[in-house]
Amino acid sequence: MNATIWTEEKELLLRVRGLKKWFPVKSTLGRTINHVKAINSVSFDLYEGETFGLVGESGCGKSTTGRSILRLIEPTEGEILYRGQNLLELKGSELRSVRQEMQMVFQDPHSSLDPKKRIGYAIEEPMIIHRLGTKEERTQKVFELLHKVGFSKEYYYRYPHELSGGQRQRVGLARALALNPKLIVCDEPVSALDVSIQSQVINLLQEIQAELGLSYLFVAHDLSVVRHIADRVGVMYLGQLVEQAPTEQLFSQPLHPYTKSLLSAVPIPNPKIKRERILLQGDVPSPLNPPSGCIFHTRCPFAMERCRTEVPQNKEISIHHYVQCHLYDETHEHH
Known part of the structure; x- marks a missing residue:
């Protein structure tokens, strides 16, 4: 589906802006000495009847994002607008009636x-x-x-x-x-299932979505599952969305170095095609002390001096395709 067409036709259901969830780390005396920055300023939109896939390695904060949106865990800060109402300001019966949806x-x-x-x-x-x-x-x-x-x-x-x-x-x-409901958060709904069963459940989710006009926030680490079900995809790394794009565009033209490395690890069904595997340096840093500047710079093969100190802005490179990366600043050539 062409992204520009469907977003103009469809109503905006959910708008998430600057969502953060920090878990306090206590000392033996009960003082807060640090925070696990599970989600660190996440923003995205979800339209009616759409599936937005949230992908990333385990521990990147994608499930925490899903649970925070439903307020199963209370976010630290940010805005969650559901049909224009900020869910973080609702209490009691107001929250309960929205919760049904x-x-x-x-x-x-x-x-x-x-x-x-x-x-x-x-x-x-x-x-x-x-x-x-x-x-x-x-x-x-x-x-x-x-x-x-x-x-x-x-x-x-x-x-x-x-x-x-x-x-x-x-x-x-x-x-x-x-x-x-109007919105269902699917938290890794097929990762515990056999591959043969996975496709049955995914097909069922799609049939029900088409019949009832549901919107899904689909959290998964398996990119091939997400490619099958999502209209748009957000790629998470260490509590931040580093890239967002319509699904086919993300798979055919990934921009962020992290997205490229994730996609390079997806097996291709055709044994004749060889794909260059992009291996990242080092381990995923701890969300207790995320790197300064761009959170990915410690593992990025293209890291420049400014990546260590400057946080990259979220830039729209083409329609609905956003990336947080200094490689795409106006001052540098586009890669």
């Missing part, structure tokens, strides 16, 4: 389901919490949701341990759909 599908469906409760109850529970409908209406709705994720009515009476990982993830999706 935003749900989450977790990585491990096993730990998010109560082993002692039947599947039917697991899917009905959000409706009970939000006091929706009568018992009969809720049961009817559960049957509809089971059908939507490809189950027969019999599954209503089953227990989580009787299901495979892929089936449990379908239950997780049915449960997320119970409140008719």
